Amino acid sequence: CAVSAAERGHDVTLFDAAAEIGGQLNLARRVPGKEEFDETLRYFRTQLALRGVTVRLNTPVAAGDLDGYDEIVVATGVTPRVPEIEGVDHPSVVSYLDVLRDGAAVGERVAVLGAGGIGFDIAEFLTDAGDAASQDPEAYFRAWGVDTTYGERGGLRAPERPKPPRQVHLLQRKTSKVGAGLGKTTGWIHRTELRHRGVTMVAGATYERIDDAGLHLTVDGTTTVLPVDTVVLCTGQEPRRDLYEELRAAGRAVHLIGGADVAAELDAKRAIKQGTELAAGL
Numbered sequence: 188c189a190v191s192a193a194e195r196g197h198d199v200t201l202f203d204a205a206a207e208i209g210g211q212l213n214l215a216r217r218v219p220g221k222e223e224f225d226e227t228l229r230y231f232r233t234q235l236a237l238r239g240v241t242v243r244l245n246t247p248v249a250a251g252d253l254d255g256y257d258e259i260v261v262a263t264g265v266t267p268r269v270p271e272i273e274g275v276d277h278p279s280v281v282s283y284l285d286v287l288r289d290g291a292a293v294g295e296r297v298a299v300l301g302a303g304g305i306g307f308d309i310a311e312f313l314t315d316a317g318d319a320a321s322q323d324p325e326a327y328f329r330a331w332g333v334d335t336t337y338g339e340r341g342g343l344r345a346p347e348r349p350k351p352p353r354q355v356h357l358l359q360r361k362t363s364k365v366g367a368g369l370g371k372t373t374g375w376i377h378r379t380e381l382r383h384r385g386v387t388m389v390a391g392a393t394y395e396r397i398d399d400a401g402l403h404l405t406v407d408g409t410t411t412v413l414p415v416d417t418v419v420l421c422t423g424q425e426p427r428r429d430l431y432e433e434l435r436a437a438g439r440a441v442h443l444i445g446g447a448d449v450a451a452e453l454d455a456k457r458a459i460k461q462g463t464e465l466a467a468g469l
Contacts, residue, residue: 192466195467219319222321253439261442281417306421330347
């Protein structure tokens with residue numbers, strides 16, 4: 188939105204409470220296979236500079252800090268949703284933000300609650316063996332059993348995969364197929380990759396409680412305990428609208444975009460499209 192508005196001749200100031208631009212793209216780019224988001228952020232850093240946008244990092248703002256601006260666009264993103272589960276405040280419980288942004292310690296046995304896009308990203312992140320298969324063609328071919336010399340019949344050979352560093356259970360409350368909401372052309376790849384890494388995928392789970400023994404859950408009427416060291420919450424997001432509501436209460440005209448507008452199933456393409464279209468109408 189800032190880049191597009193500046194392209195149209197507006198004098199734009201971009202405030203960010205974080206030390207770098209990018210929001211959740213900074214989380215996504217840490218997931219193996221999504222390193223291309225490094226280039227997305229490099230592009231926007233370059234465009235902001237070329238278009239003369241004033242970028243003020245490490246700068247949280249309140250409504251009173253925004254006097255004098257003709258238009259205000261709030262794109263404050265989302266905050267992780269915490270489900271109502273007994274023991275959700277147990278020391279073994281962390282959120283996806285704790286893991287990807289803050290580097291929280293994660294044990295060898297893990298339950299990931301929520302099997303949407305973020306849940307799959309977390310499962311891939313935690314089971315990555317560090318062989319850089321998404322960046323190194325030879326490592327990729329070894330992992331998928333591709334014989335580039337065609338020495339083996341059909342150009343196929345036995346896959347060679349390093350042992351995953353963790354045992355991960357990917358769980359969802361929905362009874363539909365795990366990963367049903369992923370991209371039609373890529374979802375099967377993510378499911379296959381996680382199966383190769385020994386990730387168990389469970390649908391229709393009811394989370395009973397979390398305690399020192401692990402995660403208590405019921406599936407198909409049977410209650411069991413997963414003796415996990417860490418429970419990672421990937422149970423959705425809520426819009427962050429504190430600043431938006433403060434501005435509205437002060438009688439200011441304000442626009443709301445991105446995850447702060449609609450948190451559900453947010454993706455980079457939709458966020459960029461919404462920001463661009465808003466800027467075109469200012």
